[in-house]
Amino acid sequence: MASTLDIDSLRNASLRYLWMHNRDWTQMAEEGEPSIIVSGEGVRVTDSEGRSWIDVNGGYNSVNVGYGRTEIADAAYEQMQKLPYFPNGTTTEPTVRLAEKLAAITPGSLSRVFPVSGGSEANETALKIARAYHKRRGEPGRYRVISRRGSYHGTTAGVLWLGGSAAQARDDFEPAYPGMVYGPQPNPYRCEMGGETPSECAVRCAEEIERLIEFHGPKTIAAVIAEPVGVPQGAAVPGDEYWPMLRDICDRHGVLLIADEVICGFGRTGKMFAVEHWDVVPDIMTVAKGIISSYLPLAAAIVRREVADAFAGEDNYLRHTFTFAGHPVSAAAALKNIEILENENMVRNSAEVGAYFKQQLEGLAVDHPLVGDVRGIGLLLAVELVSDRATKAGFSPEDRIPERLNVKFKKHGLIFRISSNILSIGPPLCITTGEVDEIVHAIDLSLWELEGEMGIATMT
Numbered sequence: 306m307a308s309t310l311d312i313d314s315l316r317n318a319s320l321r322y323l324w325m326h327n328r329d330w331t332q333m334a335e336e337g338e339p340s341i342i343v344s345g346e347g348v349r350v351t352d353s354e355g356r357s358w359i360d361v362n363g364g365y366n367s368v369n370v371g372y373g374r375t376e377i378a379d380a381a382y383e384q385m386q387k388l389p390y391f392p393n394g395t396t397t398e399p400t401v402r403l404a405e406k407l408a409a410i411t412p413g414s415l416s417r418v419f420p421v422s423g424g425s426e427a428n429e430t431a432l433k434i435a436r437a438y439h440k441r442r443g444e445p446g447r448y449r450v451i452s453r454r455g456s457y458h459g460t461t462a463g464v465l466w467l468g469g470s471a472a473q474a475r476d477d478f479e480p481a482y483p484g485m486v487y488g489p490q491p492n493p494y495r496c497e498m499g500g501e502t503p504s505e506c507a508v509r510c511a512e513e514i515e516r517l518i519e520f521h522g523p524k525t526i527a528a529v530i531a532e533p534v535g536v537p538q539g540a541a542v543p544g545d546e547y548w549p550m551l552r553d554i555c556d557r558h559g560v561l562l563i564a565d566e567v568i569c570g571f572g573r574t575g576k577m578f579a580v581e582h583w584d585v586v587p588d589i590m591t592v593a594k595g596i597i598s599s600y601l602p603l604a605a606a607i608v609r610r611e612v613a614d615a616f617a618g619e620d621n622y623l624r625h626t627f628t629f630a631g632h633p634v635s636a637a638a639a640l641k642n643i644e645i646l647e648n649e650n651m652v653r654n655s656a657e658v659g660a661y662f663k664q665q666l667e668g669l670a671v672d673h674p675l676v677g678d679v680r681g682i683g684l685l686l687a688v689e690l691v692s693d694r695a696t697k698a699g700f701s702p703e704d705r706i707p708e709r710l711n712v713k714f715k716k717h718g719l720i721f722r723i724s725s726n727i728l729s730i731g732p733p734l735c736i737t738t739g740e741v742d743e744i745v746h747a748i749d750l751s752l753w754e755l756e757g758e759m760g761i762a763t764m765t
């Protein structure tokens with residue numbers, strides 16, 4: 306472990322040289338941040354000062370098998386010793402084996418795998434495949450892509466313009482990418498289309514996607530992209546009608562359906578892939594994060610055979626290259642990661658412990674007037690805080706709810722950063738019920754303290 310002197314110099318160097326995601330170095334300096342993490346095991350990490358924390362979101366909902374799985378490190382090490390990379394125009398055994406494995410575990414005829422390094426690249430790849438596919442089929446006018454307001458599909462210059470919300474402000478980067486069309490989010494708690502039940506919301510939101518296709522002209526629409534369970538809305542599980550309806554609408558209008566399983570995939574929702582909850586096979590599935598539990602960068606766009614076959618034939622291939630696409634070290638690590646997920650029944654654990662976790666969170670609503678809604682599936686869960694349950698009103702920015710809760714969560718041993726009134730939860734899938742109890746207890750204490758400060762604490 307680093308000495309005190311090392312920690313100070315590391316923190317100072319980080320404040321001076323490192324540009325971290327969505328964090329301001331002046332504020333971090335005032336708060337004695339950033340924490341520097343030196344090790345991890347399961348759902349816990351240890352910082353450079355020897356303090357242990359529960360990482361409620363396992364990185365970015367991404368460390369699915371948990372920290373400290375040395376088998377993954379060994380697989381990467383062995384491959385790096387044997388062959389770290391490959392000559393131009395060739396491939397390697399782990400890369401092929403990974404593509405074969407993904408074809409085997411994804412539903413239907415999803416079987417052609419374009420490996421990349423991250424979720425944004427996977428979605429960029431999916432959009433390019435969709436547009437290029439329609440060109441090859443003689444419909445070059447299909448360039449528009451429909452996404453849902455509030456969704457997040459990545460940060461690079463194209464996919465940045467999919468979805469979008471105030472929390473992901475993008476005015477710094479205007480003008481927008483052309484061809485983006487936005488539909489409603491099937492969030493049953495706050496249905497944009499006025500649906501009062503999950504089913505009503507699902508049907509109305511899906512119908513609105515069809516209306517948008519017809520409004521813009523089906524011959525101009527390349528694809529619809531959606532997360533099976535909406536994460537930025539806080540684990541918003543759509544009514545059961547939604548995904549089958551989307552599939553049907555896309556089929557009838559010749560539009561490709563892209564399921565973004567970057568967070569939902571690899572067991573997060575209690576199935577290996579979330580679309581399996583509704584027996585729907587998308588035309589393209591994008592995956593990242595849990596494919597390798599974030600041990601190394603890896604992601605993929607996985608394409609149905611019927612779509613990929615449009616790219617067969619000389620001079621017909623997709624012009625699309627990333628130097629690190631198909632990296633053998635990442636592929637070897639991902640194969641080991643998937644083996645762990647399967648052999649240790651982590652997908653089942655996600656379903657079972659997730660159900661327990663949700664029940665415990667629901668219990669918080671009894672004591673805490675701030676709890677407006679508890680939702681989610683598997684280990685993709687959320688608690689939405691409101692100032693008034695009846696009206697579902699939120700808070701004013703002056704209430705500084707996320708900032709105040711972030712401090713309290715930290716005080717109670719959690720690394721659990723929130724940026725709105727939604728507590729989004731996505732721990733490693735190896736979590737136990739005992740660890741769930743620890744997290745729920747810490748959230749309980751934090752809410753008591755906050756409600757006490759607000760003068761609304763109640764005793765039942």
Ligand SMILES: Cc1ncc(COP(=O)(O)O)c(C=O)c1O
Binds near residue numbers: 460
């Ligand atoms: C649903 C979804 N799609 C895409 C991305 C982008 O992935 P990456 O950060 O690996 O580029 C994310 C990232 O959180 C995501 O949640």
